[in-house]
Amino acid sequence: MREVVIISGKGGTGKTTLSASFAYLAGDKAIISDCDVDAANMHLLLDANFKKQEDFFSGELAVIDEEICTNCGNCFDVCRFDAIYVKDNQHYIDKISCEGCHYCSRVCKQEAITMQTQKIGDIYVSDIKNNSTMVHAKLGFGAENSGKLVAKVKQKAKLMALQKNRDYVITDGSPGVGCPVISSLSGANLVLLVTEATVSGLHDLKRVLQVVNNFKLKAVCIINKYDLNKKMSQEIENFLKVENIELISKLPYDETFTKALAKTQTILEFDKNSQLANLVTQSWIKIKEQLK
Amino acid sequence: MKLTIASGKGGTGKTTISTNLTSLIADMGKNIVLTDLDVEEPNSALFLQTKLSNTKISNKIVPTWESNDCTLCGKCAKNCNFNAIVAMPNEILIFPELCHSCYACSELCPTNSLLMKPTRIGEIKEFETKNFPFIEGRLDLGQEMAVPLISQSIRYTKEKYKNHIMIFDAPPGTSCPVIEASRGSDFVILVTESTPFGLNDLKLAVETMRVLDKNFGVIINRYGIGEISVEEYCLKENIPIITKVKNDKNIAKLYSKGELIYKQIDHFKNSLDEIITFIGDIKCVK
Numbered sequence: 250m251r252e253v254v255i256i257s258g259k260g261g262t263g264k265t266t267l268s269a270s271f272a273y274l275a276g277d278k279a280i281i282s283d284c285d286v287d288a289a290n291m292h293l294l295l296d297a298n299f300k301k302q303e304d305f306f307s308g309e310l311a312v313i314d315e316e317i318c319t320n321c322g323n324c325f326d327v328c329r330f331d332a333i334y335v336k337d338n339q340h341y342i343d344k345i346s347c348e349g350c351h352y353c354s355r356v357c358k359q360e361a362i363t364m365q366t367q368k369i370g371d372i373y374v375s376d377i378k379n380n381s382t383m384v385h386a387k388l389g390f391g392a393e394n395s396g397k398l399v400a401k402v403k404q405k406a407k408l409m410a411l412q413k414n415r416d417y418v419i420t421d422g423s424p425g426v427g428c429p430v431i432s433s434l435s436g437a438n439l440v441l442l443v444t445e446a447t448v449s450g451l452h453d454l455k456r457v458l459q460v461v462n463n464f465k466l467k468a469v470c471i472i473n474k475y476d477l478n479k480k481m482s483q484e485i486e487n488f489l490k491v492e493n494i495e496l497i498s499k500l501p502y503d504e505t506f507t508k509a510l511a512k513t514q515t516i517l518e519f520d521k522n523s524q525l526a527n528l529v530t531q532s533w534i535k536i537k538e539q540l541k
Numbered sequence: 542m543k544l545t546i547a548s549g550k551g552g553t554g555k556t557t558i559s560t561n562l563t564s565l566i567a568d569m570g571k572n573i574v575l576t577d578l579d580v581e582e583p584n585s586a587l588f589l590q591t592k593l594s595n596t597k598i599s600n601k602i603v604p605t606w607e608s609n610d611c612t613l614c615g616k617c618a619k620n621c622n623f624n625a626i627v628a629m630p631n632e633i634l635i636f637p638e639l640c641h642s643c644y645a646c647s648e649l650c651p652t653n654s655l656l657m658k659p660t661r662i663g664e665i666k667e668f669e670t671k672n673f674p675f676i677e678g679r680l681d682l683g684q685e686m687a688v689p690l691i692s693q694s695i696r697y698t699k700e701k702y703k704n705h706i707m708i709f710d711a712p713p714g715t716s717c718p719v720i721e722a723s724r725g726s727d728f729v730i731l732v733t734e735s736t737p738f739g740l741n742d743l744k745l746a747v748e749t750m751r752v753l754d755k756n757f758g759v760i761i762n763r764y765g766i767g768e769i770s771v772e773e774y775c776l777k778e779n780i781p782i783i784t785k786v787k788n789d790k791n792i793a794k795l796y797s798k799g800e801l802i803y804k805q806i807d808h809f810k811n812s813l814d815e816i817i818t819f820i821g822d823i824k825c826v827k
Contacts, residue, residue, distance in 0.1 A: 258582055260713050261552010265738065287714035288549045288742040309622065329643055345720065345753070350643035351622040364622075388716060395716050396685070424551045424713055425581035428685035448799035449556070449584040456582060459682045477790075478797035502790065504766060510736045511767045 250410045251540040254284075254437040256422035256430060256461075258453030262445045263473040266506055266516065267529065268421040269294035273515040274533045276379040279417035282406035283385040284399045284433040286370065291421050293513050297375035297383055302405075305372050305386065307397045309349035309364040311342050317361035324353035324362060370398050372405065378515075382409065396428035403433065417540065426460050434461065439540050440468040441497070446475045446482035454485065458492065468494050469539055471532060475499040495539070498532045500525065543699075543707045544820065545726040549742025551713035553732045554762040554786070555579075557796055558816075559710035560588040561803045565813050566706065567672035574702040578722045579712040580663060580678040580690045587799045589675055591668035597697065599678065600659035601689045603637040604647050611654035617646035638685050663690045665697050674702065687712065691721045715742075715749045723750070728820070729757040730783060735767040740774060747780065758819065760812075763788040784815035 255271075257264040269291050272281045283291040292299070311332070313324075320340055325333045332346035333353060354362035370388045377383045384406040386398050403420060410418045420437070423429035434440065440461050444454040454470075461468050470489055475482040482499065489496050501524075509519035517526050546559045556579070563575040577585040604617070604626070615628035625639035626646055637660055647655040663680040678694035680687055691712075698707055711722035723729050729750055733743040743759065750757045759775050764785035775782050786792075787808050795802050803810040 259552060259584070260550060287716050288551075288745060290550070290738045290741055293737045293741060327644070327648065345724070348641050348643065349622060350641055350645055351620070352643050352645035352649075355620060355645065355649065425687075426682060427581045427680065427687050427718075431685060445797075447793075447797035448587045449582075449796075452584060452587055453582045456682060463683060474793070474797075477793055481797055502793065507736060507763075507766045510738060513737050 250407070250415060250418065251438045252407065252418040252420060252436065253439045253441055253536060253540060254420040254422045254433055255441045255443060256433065256457060257424065257443045258426065258457035259444070259449055260424050262443045262450060263500070263506060264443045265290050265421055266294070266510060267443055267471065268419060270515045270517055270529045271533050271536070272377070272381060272383070272419050273379055273517055274530060275381070275417055275419060277381055278415060279381060279419050280406045280410040280413070280415050281377065281381060281383040282402050282418060282420045283383065284402055284420050284429070285423050286386045286388045286395050286398050286402065287423065287429065289385055289387065292375065292383065292385055294510070294515055295377035295383060297373070297377050297385065299373050300375050302372045302374045304368050305370040305398055305401060306366050307369050308367050309351065310344060310347050310367050311349070311351075311353050311362050312365050313340055313342055314361045314363070315339055317359050319359055321358065323356045323358065327352050327356050372402065374405070374409070384409065395423075396432040399423060399429050399432035400435070403435070426456050430457070430460065434464055434466060437466055439536070440466050441536060442468055442470045442494070443473060444470060444485060445473045446478045446485060448481065451481065451485050451488065455488070467539070469497050469536065470494050471497050472499045474502040477502045497535045498528055500528055542820075543709065543726040545709040545711050545723045545729045546732060547711035547719055547723060547729055547746060548713055548732040549715055549746035550733065550738055553734045553739060555713070555732045556584050556588070556710055557792075557802065558730070558732055558760060559708055560585050561801055561809070562813055562816055563673055563708045564801055565803050565810070566817060571706060572704065573706040573708065574674045574676065574698060575708045575710065576676040576678070576694055576698045577710045578678055578691050578694055579710055580680040580687050580694070581712060583677050583679050585675065585710055586668065586677055588801060589668070589670045591670055591675060593666060594669050595667040597665040598661055599663045599665050599690045599693050601640070601662050601686070602642045602657045603640040603660050604635055604655040605658050606633040606635060607654050607656055608632070609654070610652040612652060614651065617650055617655055620645045620649050642689070662686070665690075665694050687718045688721045691718055695722070695725060715745045719749065720753060723755060724753055726755070729755050730760055730816070731757055732760045732762055733771055734763045735761055735769065735771045737770070739767070740771045743771060743774070747778065758783045760816070761785045781819070783819045784812040786812045
């Protein structure tokens, strides 16, 4: 079982559309995991049936028992997150600001503050197109610790791939360079960087690659919308050469991406004979070779 | 006035709107400042001609262990709710990247053996551009927590430009970084596109804004491609559509080169004018 994690740094480069297309091509050889839990989208292209698996709990929230509280203000004094406020002489917790550090409850002489575990999301294991299975999640509003939820989704997908004897795990990673993306990368056999031929595409690629390199992971790249700015595309190719990263393919700026999306289809279903479908199929073959 | 430009989905045109809108309002002679809060992948500077005028190191405050009086009682590790401290038989180990800077370990230590000290997480940079000041928060690579840098960048902007119109370019998503970038603003503009992905992420962003009790409106970008579900959703939910920006490959081309759009494409400028009229109606722009 080998895992490829698809990331982009920048949003809107086509990462999820490509991930879903690879998932479609891999069919029952793969388990799919959507680690973009902040704004999960892949289920839309793969017809996921949202089979709820479990609640995800992480972090805590302070709760004040107003009956016991004497409003001494100890909690207010120690909170570094402005999460305790006073209204009509009563202390309250601002749920959005509370980080769940527990400090207030430790200094409360009346023991009026308890810590409650927070449910921050739902995890699903869904049946999807082409007899495949996808692990995905929905993060609660304003929840933090999406990194931990990402880790959980990945771990579940990998375990399932082992149990069902699948060849691949295809993971749609998170954007950015922080906690969620670091979580999505852990333990990957291959990282596919999807970028676009724009100034921001290159800028974000450089940053996210440094994170990938910190983990000493093998990376390959796809340049999307390469003909939008051929000079920029060339600049990205030069950069990849210096960094010793194989270029898997260059995809044209093609409204098929959006048209297929509007029909909630992968590029292959939308028109399997299109040039784009052919390029995507070739890309998946190359990625499989890299995964060996 | 403080205005945050956000989006659930990445790549919908947040930065394009932020940079162009700020520049156009500055052209009109208004005092305006733009702050890039997408600290993990800050991009606004790529579209502006910038001259660095100030750099401030951004720190977060984390404990450091002073062994002298420490009895290795282990209370610090028990008091840390983020597993950032491990009490070993002979030493105290600290994992700064997990620390939320709550001070509990330090202030509850019986021997004052944990001192809170600053550690670098990134930079706040201020630039001059042709027509307005620009501020950027940039997270150091390897750092996991964006929120402290976002809140420091907002504070920096507010302290220095309190009489300006403030535009904040938010990070994508719907979790803590976006909330930090939106909670102090008077109004939030959500930029989306008319695709199923755009709609799905817009719904998440809308729910987040409702939890935060924020006033917000929507810009539909790349309008004309995809389908009409986003528009239908906004009408049904009574969410104001501030403007629809036409799908145009020429915008994508200018963007790819790092150029501002409104000086070269009229229908894009018209959309910005609609945004400015809309903002003017929310509250009197100073």
